[in-house]
Amino acid sequence: MITKVIQTENQYHAYLEEIQMLISLGSSLNSEQKDKLELLSVLIETYENTKYPVESPNPIDAILFRMSEKGLKQADLVQYFGTSSRVSEVLGGKRPLTVQMIRALSIGLGISADVLIGLSMPNTAVTNNAIDWSKFPIKEMAKRGWLSNLMGKTKTSAEDVIRNYILDAGLQFGAASFRKTLVGAAESPTTRYALYAWLARVIQKARNKKSSLGIFDREKLSANFLRELAQLSWSVSGPLLAVEYLENHGIAVIIEPHLKGTLLDGAALKDLDGTPIIGLTLRHDRLDNFWFTLLHEVAHIWKHVDKDDAFLDDLDASSDDRREAEANRLSREAFIPRLIWKRSDAFISPSKESIDKLSRELKIHPAIIAGRLRRETGNFQHFNDLVGHGLVKNMFLITSTESDA
Structure with a gap:
């Protein structure tokens, strides 16, 4: 023919x-x-x-x-x-x-x-979209050892190293921008490249955990699930128990300090195979921040995350996104139901004694109650000795080099 x-x-x-x-x-x-x-x-x-x-x-x-x-x-x-x-x-x-x-x-x-x-x-x-490879924090990434498997090869440009790093995490570029859509107050035009670099690192570390994760069943996520997680804060080793609890339920939890210039507390997303991932930076080394961030991200996994979105949260910033508002509400309710909060002595007449009393009744750490009072009153000097300064990073063996990043 x-x-x-x-x-x-x-x-x-x-x-x-x-x-x-x-x-x-x-x-x-x-x-x-x-x-x-x-x-x-x-x-x-x-x-x-x-x-x-x-x-x-x-x-x-x-x-x-x-x-x-x-x-x-x-x-x-x-x-x-x-x-x-x-x-x-x-x-x-x-x-x-x-x-x-x-x-x-x-x-x-x-x-x-x-x-x-x-x-x-x-x-x-x-090929022609405006990706400025120089905006990736390659020096900081290399210093942390993120690129050790990609650098040192002959004739490999910085652009190729970063491209391979991003592709390996499944964050390939699309026609207009990265395929994974960033959602949340932490994302901005000036931080986008650093956030994608951090996100790729979290995804890669989560993949190393997959063999030890339990089976994820979204149907098991509920208000009771969040409540059980919140009550783990009552234990001295609560943060470690919480990570174990989540990973037994198939949710990978990764601790990775934020990159310079980013205001990031936590992230919630799914890998290409559907594995849910929570990333925490421990930017504020306080128990109240750890617990609220963790439950906020679990709420995102439960209610909002799909395969294309990654929620990146700066919980010090306000947001008009209804999904962020819902994650905040679910987190607050898991720790202290609204009706109990409004009628408690800790709310009506805040003191160390009333905070301690409510924490015992609810079986949650007093740092969480103190943190809520500080946020609602806007007085972040109040109960400074109760929020658990310096009690989280050491549990996860975060090095000084990483925590200073």
Whole structure:
């Protein structure tokens, strides 16, 4: 059959079937068949660009999804792309898929050739979007050891190092911005790059915990669940018990100090496979801040987080987002139900004695009550000796270098 420019849908589908047949031959393709495969790919691409101007599904999405599904890293793709640098360039949208790559990916990873054929040109929106790689805090990231597995390789630019770091966490870039949408008061144009770097680190650390996590069941999250978590604060080792409690229920909890310039207390998100993750910075080394932040993020996991959102919270800042308001309300109710709070001596006539009395009745740490009083009155010098200064970071062995970051 003579290969011609595609004029009809029947001809288009016939060429697709022929490509599938050629790809299925694998390494047994002769030079004539390889040329035929490449020619058909060009013809199909030209036809699709003309006939279907709406952007087709992105093959890079399919590759990244299969990587996540099979637990593969970029290094595992070298056998399909030839070199590690080609893997980075293709996933970053800087190099097109070749016929050989399409064939290898289709056979090796089981990705349909329909997804890969004709869709392999670099995503110009991605390649040309205004990503300023210099804004990533690469020096601080390197100092913390985040890039140890990526740096030190010959001919690797800072841009490639950061790109690989972000891609490895599944935070690949989309047409307008990062795929993961940041929600919350901590995000701003000046902090966005640092927050994505921090978020990637949290995701990577959470993946190292997955084998030890329990099974996550969202149906088990409830007001009673939050209440049980809140009452763990009654124990001297409450923060450690809380992390264990959450991880037994399939929620990874990561302690990672914030990067310089960011005002971040905590985060709630899901990994590509649906694993819920809570990140805590311990920016304020106080028990009241730890407990309120933790329950706030659990409330987000319960009510708000989906696969595309990451909630990044600066709990010192006000927010008009109804989801933030709901997370605040659920957290407050879990510690001190509103009706009890308004009728308590701690609220009506605050004192160390009334705070201690209410903490015993509710089986929660007095730091939580003191912290609520400070926030509601706006007097952050009040009950300064009750909020648990310096009692959290040491539990999690946060080093001075990290805590100063």
